[in-house]
Amino acid sequence: MADKLLVTFSPHDRDPLTTNKVMLIVIMALMPSILASVYFYGSYAVNGYIFTVAFCVGFERLFDYISGRKTYIKDNSALLTGLLLAMNMPAGAPWWIMLICSFVAIIVSKAVFGGLGQNPFNPALVGRIFLLIAWPAQMTSWIEPTTVAKGLTFDAISTATPLGTMKADILSTGKVIAENIAPISDQLIGNVSGCMGGDSAIFVLLGGLFLMQQRVISWHIPVSFLGTVFALTGIYWLAFPEVSMNPVLHLLSGGVMLGAFFMATDYVTSPMIKKGQLIFGFGCGLLTVVIRLFGSYPEGVGFAILIMNAFVPIIDNYMRPKSFGEGVE
Amino acid sequence: MPYFGFKGGIHPKYNKSATQSKTTVTLPVEIGEVVHIPLSQHIGAPAKVLVKKNQQVRVGEPIGEAAGFISTTIHSSVTGKVVAVGTVEHPVGGRVPGVSIQVEDATNDYIRLEKAGSFQKGVMAAGIAGMGGATFPSHVKLSPPKDIDALLINGAECEPYLTCDHRVMVERTEDIIKGSVIIKEKLDLEKLIICVEKNKPDAIEAFKKFESTYGFELVELEVKYPQGGEKQLIKAALDRVVPEGKLPMEVGVIVHNVGTAVAIYDSVEHGKPMYERIVTVTGAVKEPKNIMVRIGTPISKLIEYCGGFVGTPRKIVMGGPMMGLAVTSLDTPVMKGTSGILIYKEEDLPNLNQYKCMRCGRCVETCPMGLVPSAMDRFVVKELYEELADWHVMNCIECGCCSYTCPSRRTLAGGFKTSKRLVAGILRAREEKKNG
Numbered sequence A: 001m002a003d004k005l006l007v008t009f010s011p012h013d014r015d016p017l018t019t020n021k022v023m024l025i026v027i028m029a030l031m032p033s034i035l036a037s038v039y040f041y042g043s044y045a046v047n048g049y050i051f052t053v054a055f056c057v058g059f060e061r062l063f064d065y066i067s068g069r070k071t072y073i074k075d076n077s078a079l080l081t082g083l084l085l086a087m088n089m090p091a092g093a094p095w096w097i098m099l100i101c102s103f104v105a106i107i108v109s110k111a112v113f114g115g116l117g118q119n120p121f122n123p124a125l126v127g128r129i130f131l132l133i134a135w136p137a138q139m140t141s142w143i144e145p146t147t148v149a150k151g152l153t154f155d156a157i158s159t160a161t162p163l164g165t166m167k168a169d170i171l172s173t174g175k176v177i178a179e180n181i182a183p184i185s186d187q188l189i190g191n192v193s194g195c196m197g198g199d200s201a202i203f204v205l206l207g208g209l210f211l212m213q214q215r216v217i218s219w220h221i222p223v224s225f226l227g228t229v230f231a232l233t234g235i236y237w238l239a240f241p242e243v244s245m246n247p248v249l250h251l252l253s254g255g256v257m258l259g260a261f262f263m264a265t266d267y268v269t270s271p272m273i274k275k276g277q278l279i280f281g282f283g284c285g286l287l288t289v290v291i292r293l294f295g296s297y298p299e300g301v302g303f304a305i306l307i308m309n310a311f312v313p314i315i316d317n318y319m320r321p322k323s324f325g326e327g328v329e
Numbered sequence B: 001m002p003y004f005g006f007k008g009g010i011h012p013k014y015n016k017s018a019t020q021s022k023t024t025v026t027l028p029v030e031i032g033e034v035v036h037i038p039l040s041q042h043i044g045a046p047a048k049v050l051v052k053k054n055q056q057v058r059v060g061e062p063i064g065e066a067a068g069f070i071s072t073t074i075h076s077s078v079t080g081k082v083v084a085v086g087t088v089e090h091p092v093g094g095r096v097p098g099v100s101i102q103v104e105d106a107t108n109d110y111i112r113l114e115k116a117g118s119f120q121k122g123v124m125a126a127g128i129a130g131m132g133g134a135t136f137p138s139h140v141k142l143s144p145p146k147d148i149d150a151l152l153i154n155g156a157e158c159e160p161y162l163t164c165d166h167r168v169m170v171e172r173t174e175d176i177i178k179g180s181v182i183i184k185e186k187l188d189l190e191k192l193i194i195c196v197e198k199n200k201p202d203a204i205e206a207f208k209k210f211e212s213t214y215g216f217e218l219v220e221l222e223v224k225y226p227q228g229g230e231k232q233l234i235k236a237a238l239d240r241v242v243p244e245g246k247l248p249m250e251v252g253v254i255v256h257n258v259g260t261a262v263a264i265y266d267s268v269e270h271g272k273p274m275y276e277r278i279v280t281v282t283g284a285v286k287e288p289k290n291i292m293v294r295i296g297t298p299i300s301k302l303i304e305y306c307g308g309f310v311g312t313p314r315k316i317v318m319g320g321p322m323m324g325l326a327v328t329s330l331d332t333p334v335m336k337g338t339s340g341i342l343i344y345k346e347e348d349l350p351n352l353n354q355y356k357c358m359r360c361g362r363c364v365e366t367c368p369m370g371l372v373p374s375a376m377d378r379f380v381v382k383e384l385y386e387e388l389a390d391w392h393v394m395n396c397i398e399c400g401c402c403s404y405t406c407p408s409r410r411t412l413a414g415g416f417k418t419s420k421r422l423v424a425g426i427l428r429a430r431e432e433k434k435n436g
Helices: A019-041 A041-069 A075-086 A093-106 A123-134 A164-173 A184-191 A201-213 A220-239 A247-252 A256-261 A274-294 A301-318 B119-125 B164-173 B174-187 B201-208 B229-239 B257-271 B299-305 B362-366 B373-381 B387-391 B401-405 B410-436
Strands: B036-039 B062-065 B079-090 B094-105 B150-155 B193-198 B217-221 B253-255 B274-282 B289-294 B314-319 B339-345
Touching: A019 A041, A019 A075, A019 A201, A019 A256, A041 A075, A075 A093, A075 A256, A093 B387, A123 A301, A123 B062, A164 B339, A184 A220, A184 B217, A184 B257, A201 B079, A220 A256, A220 A274, A220 B079, A220 B193, A220 B373, A256 A274, A256 A301, A274 A301, B036 B079, B062 B094, B079 B164, B119 B257, B119 B362, B150 B174, B150 B229, B150 B257, B164 B174, B164 B201, B164 B257, B174 B193, B174 B201, B174 B253, B174 B257, B193 B229, B201 B217, B217 B229, B217 B387, B229 B253, B253 B257, B257 B362, B274 B299, B299 B339, B362 B401, B373 B410, B387 B410
Parallel strands: B150 B193, B150 B253, B193 B217, B274 B339
Antiparallel strands: B036 B094, B079 B094, B274 B289, B314 B339
């Protein structure tokens, strides 16, 4: 009898939510965007997801095997990274791009630091930014959303991203050419060229709200991030309407929605403490706007989040909440 | 009375329905059975043994005397013969010094306490220790070296499953109030506040009936764990914050559990020492019950009285699911702080497969003491006790909210609990360095 009784520390009951379930909820939240990308890009999208997920999960398992570490593959984090990677890539990227991307994300950015929870930078973003710098041509050859949607709704579809178009227009003519900007409705559903998963703002938003409703993420990072982008681009737009887009378009275009709801809120690489999350979100928004408006890249979300990732330890340190009764006399 | 609330906390499944409306029954004492009474059932020094083998003792007869101020008296809970003065099972630390007594007479007539020199001495002679689970000797709390203005009576019973306090509040409402009034008058306090969680409406109603007769205030508490934590309760009911590392008396408050108030009433009015208590036996037993049990009764007897196990027990917890201790043996005796016996079958237990910390911050959100358990966990794992001290681990009340909520099932509270002793040493050394 005695040796059969289990002895552990208290508490003896636990919340039913576990890490692998948290990851699954995030994956569920991504589903609307994933389905939208499949709708717009068809087999390109499907192939992209299959490749990146297979590579990511494969690399993680391989690393665990070679290093002899206990595997935590069941936490589903590699699966999630794979999906996010694909969503951050142009549709139709070649398989070897995805292989390298997955290698950088899983091995270079996560596993060598000690796996989930230890990586300072968002793996999916490191993978994407690495490729953007190393293979800019492949990473910016945007194909137009094809097939199904085409012909039913709109016919004029650019092959550059809306942000790219704007940047090119400003650089060549000195101002934004209104006709070249995709209509808001297209940007909302993602009927514009760009990364596979990030462009359908409405679906990303839907997923983001689901995450909040499930209490997987709180409002702090998305609201401060998006709010900062809206406010700063709004001020700039009011001051220099010639050379800027209106703030609503800024929110809907590029990766800012996906970034604010799914990338910047990554637990591992964002502050744990709510006050710190507000600062983090503000920093992401500020850097995004600075890069978009004054940088040479049309989009700055990825860079902004990675830079802010580096500040997370210091933010968490300075934002340590007051211990109960601390400093009370 | 307003409710001010406290930060953090969790909303676990309460699972109190099996026993909350069951009237307390008394476990009969049988001739020939043996009770094992530990000499250390309270925080502080173990009592000094007063009896020898083969000595005859009666119910209520002291068998251990307080060894110092922070210690208390231990009484025999049965009438019979001392069969051993040695060691008995204890949920923490294996075996501890104790006295085993064989019952020779099943009587419940106890030796009445003699008149003591003071109220506090009387409480000490009655062997009363906090019945909420922490078992701090009550006479110590009742001898505050500071000015006190308020007495809080803790009827939160925020631990899931447990209903022993609930039953006391319903069955002995007036005695709780009378006991509290005794404390209030003896210590010349201004305020008497009785605090009950809202999930016990019958207890609240019962108190309300006496509100006009006795001068006390009633606070209905939000249902949240750890609402019954001393510092949380004081913040919630009075909006006073106890300074870090200090006791409630620092803000002019004494907190006593409802069970303790009744024990004080019994000792003052009826000269009854603390030799029995109510225990909630629930979980995987045929008939969950609230049972009045003699101290020292092995828990196997209680389980038998509840009709035995349902299925095969995998874990037996003494106390509640959040802060209770898992026992290794069914011979473990009921003690003054034993509020419940909780039996888990394999399938009732949570999956404890650990993942890595993903820094989700749930532990930070739920910590009622404003700590950062995830960061502290890394220090525990790497044995960085200096850092742990800097992150205020000593302020941890071991409530278990962090561990409960952790999706990666990290052993957070357990790690802090075991580290605190080492950290205390570090803090002492720092203090000495500063002073010397």
